[in-house]
Amino acid sequence: MPATSIPTSAASTFDVIVIGSGIGGLVSATQLAAKGAKVLVLESYLIPGGSAGYFEREGYRFDVGASMIFGFGTQGTTNLLTRALEAVNVSLETIPDSVQIHYHLPNGLDLKIHRDYEKFLQELTANFPHEREGIRKFYDECWKVFNCLNAMELLSLEEPRYLARVFFQHPLACLGLVKYLPQNVGDIARKYISDPQLLQFIDMDCYIWSVVPSDRTPMINAGMVFSDRHYGGINYPKGGVGQIAQKLVEGLEKVGGEIQYKARVTKIITENNRAVGVELADGKVYRAKRIVSNATRWDTFEKLLPPEEMPTSEKKWQKRYQKSPSFLSLHMGVKADVLPVGTECHHILLEDWKNMEATQGTIFLSIPTLLDPDLAPAGYHILHAFTPDWIENWQELSSSEYEEKKEAAAGRVIERLEKIFPGLDASLDYLEVGTPRTHRRFLNREDGTYGPIPGRKLLGLLGMPFNRTTIPGLYCVGDSTFPGQGLNAVAFSGFACAHRVAVDLGL
Numbered sequence: 001m002p003a004t005s006i007p008t009s010a011a012s013t014f015d016v017i018v019i020g021s022g023i024g025g026l027v028s029a030t031q032l033a034a035k036g037a038k039v040l041v042l043e044s045y046l047i048p049g050g051s052a053g054y055f056e057r058e059g060y061r062f063d064v065g066a067s068m069i070f071g072f073g074t075q076g077t078t079n080l081l082t083r084a085l086e087a088v089n090v091s092l093e094t095i096p097d098s099v100q101i102h103y104h105l106p107n108g109l110d111l112k113i114h115r116d117y118e119k120f121l122q123e124l125t126a127n128f129p130h131e132r133e134g135i136r137k138f139y140d141e142c143w144k145v146f147n148c149l150n151a152m153e154l155l156s157l158e159e160p161r162y163l164a165r166v167f168f169q170h171p172l173a174c175l176g177l178v179k180y181l182p183q184n185v186g187d188i189a190r191k192y193i194s195d196p197q198l199l200q201f202i203d204m205d206c207y208i209w210s211v212v213p214s215d216r217t218p219m220i221n222a223g224m225v226f227s228d229r230h231y232g233g234i235n236y237p238k239g240g241v242g243q244i245a246q247k248l249v250e251g252l253e254k255v256g257g258e259i260q261y262k263a264r265v266t267k268i269i270t271e272n273n274r275a276v277g278v279e280l281a282d283g284k285v286y287r288a289k290r291i292v293s294n295a296t297r298w299d300t301f302e303k304l305l306p307p308e309e310m311p312t313s314e315k316k317w318q319k320r321y322q323k324s325p326s327f328l329s330l331h332m333g334v335k336a337d338v339l340p341v342g343t344e345c346h347h348i349l350l351e352d353w354k355n356m357e358a359t360q361g362t363i364f365l366s367i368p369t370l371l372d373p374d375l376a377p378a379g380y381h382i383l384h385a386f387t388p389d390w391i392e393n394w395q396e397l398s399s400s401e402y403e404e405k406k407e408a409a410a411g412r413v414i415e416r417l418e419k420i421f422p423g424l425d426a427s428l429d430y431l432e433v434g435t436p437r438t439h440r441r442f443l444n445r446e447d448g449t450y451g452p453i454p455g456r457k458l459l460g461l462l463g464m465p466f467n468r469t470t471i472p473g474l475y476c477v478g479d480s481t482f483p484g485q486g487l488n489a490v491a492f493s494g495f496a497c498a499h500r501v502a503v504d505l506g507l
């Protein structure tokens with residue numbers, strides 16, 4: 001790779017530069033700053049958080065992405081968001097949700113995932129009484145994975161001394177994880193369950209967070225999600241999801257780290273094939289001993305580095321994993337009386353199983369104001385509906401065609417939601433529609449993707465890369481690293497990345 005010379009006078013030097021302030025980037029930055037590293041975070045947008053950011057309109061505070069948050073438990077080791085905040089002496093008030101999801105599925109299958117595990121099993125079993133034993137065996141096996149994870153300190157799997165230590169401290173838990181790392185949920189579910197509709201339900205229970213059915217969803221991740229929803233539970237941060245990033249930044253600055261906004265990195269600078277600095281859109285240059293990219297792997301290796309020099313390992317990864325769809329999002333403000341008493345915060349709507357993975361098939365709906373009413377004016381609620389969609393469907397349109405297409409698509413989503421909330425359309429006070437183009441523009445994510453998904457059935461999590469890259473000095477963090485999408489998942493990647501970088505820096 002050709003060396004780029006950096007005028008030393010224009011360059012400031014740090015131990016670590018983190019490109020992007022998504023939760024993966026911020027956890028990594030705070031961990032490193034807390035260990036004494038001189039850290040600079042460069043964020044292209046005006047506020048931190050990335051897909052866990054927020055925006056305000058007419059008295060409403062909307063979460064940019066999903067409002068269903070894992071990782072805020074109080075016990076064990078898997079409550080990584082709680083731990084990340086604690087590490088920099090900050091905390092957040094959270095509001096527990098007693099139901100993870102209310103499913104509205106084909107053939108009248110209507111059920112809730114209760115925080116209470118036994119209550120959830122009872123409700124599922126009431127719908128599939130002939131599968132009573134299989135249901136318990138399957139979900140109990142997910143607990144085995146979770147219990148292994150929840151027994152040990154979660155750090156970098158690329159650090160041999162840590163691996164030796166956890167193996168010595170928790171040999172059975174480690175061997176349990178080694179067993180599950182190459183497995184997918186679907187294969188385990190099929191060991192115990194044969195009812196096709198119940199298997200479809202388990203596909204959906206995976207799809208809503210992994211964006212793929214159970215046979216392509218890693219068992220380790222399902223063990224986390226299917227158990228932690230009952231153990232640590234789903235807890236909403238008071239003030240909105242955006243508070244998580246705001247607090248992490250507060251903590252980062254408290255321990256001496258620095259963040260700059262409107263600082264778009266356009267280039268990772270290499271010298272003798274080693275990452276040594278970054279260049280911003282305004283021409284500024286910063287140097288650091290280590291560079292951590294919280295941009296997606298596609299953005300990192302195709303835009304921030306010369307695509308023609310992409311390492312072979314990345315090319316191979318791109319063959320195994322593809323970009324998931326992005327979303328069409330409707331951010332709505334509605335009159336409160338449209339929601340019947342007892343409405344849950346999160347809903348999934350699908351009318352026909354064959355559309356589960358289709359474009360604008362499954363509808364995800366969050367109503368965070370049921371947990372934190374202060375996010376909307378008195379007497380109103382926020383409804384955030386989103387449904388998978390692809391960038392290709394929204395390109396090459398004139399601005400009037402784009403607006404018309406958004407309006408028509410939003411109309412269809414609202415019409416479908418009327419089945420759960422009759423009168424929704426008439427109760428609308430505010431509506432803003434985002435498309436894959438919006439996600440690409442504001443989140444800086446190639447094609448607005450939600451993250452990587454296996455292009456075909458893979459061996460569980462074994463194919464997901466850790467944080468080091470083949471370019472010395474360059475690391476990746478966030479959802480295109482092990483273990484993938486989800487705030488608690490990218491928080492893990494942040495801990496792991498910081499651990500590996502800290503060891504490499506001798507901290």
Ligand SMILES: NC(=O)c1ccc[n+]([C@@H]2O[C@H](COP(=O)([O-])OP(=O)(O)OC[C@H]3O[C@@H](n4cnc5c(N)ncnc54)[C@H](O)[C@@H]3O)[C@@H](O)[C@H]2O)c1
Pocket residue numbers: 019020021022023024025042043044045048049050051052065066067068069070241263264265266294295296299442443444445450451477478479480484485486487488490
């Ligand atoms: N309920 C939930 O679990 C929930 C809610 C919201 C988000 N999420 C998850 O969060 C994950 C994403 O987290 P993440 O840590 O991978 O990152 P992210 O994509 O959310 O954030 C990356 C940040 O990097 C910035 N950035 C990108 N390129 C840049 C550049 N060249 N220069 C400067 N800044 C740049 C972006 O502006 C963004 O703020 C997703 O998997 C998503 O599902 C989950």
Ligand SMILES: CC(C)=CCC/C(C)=C/C=C/C(C)=C/C=C/C(C)=C/C=C/C=C(C)/C=C/C=C(C)/C=C/C=C(\C)CCC=C(C)C
Pocket residue numbers: 066067068070101149154155157163164166167174175177178208209210220221222224225346347348364365366483484485486487488489492
């Ligand atoms: C030593 C030896 C021998 C060995 C070793 C072994 C080991 C130790 C291993 C280990 C492993 C590990 C650590 C792993 C880890 C993992 C993890 C952490 C994972 C995690 C995961 C998580 C997840 C996946 C999460 C997710 C979530 C999500 C995505 C969410 C989302 C949501 C949404 C979208 C929403 C929906 C909505 C509605 C419904 C509305």
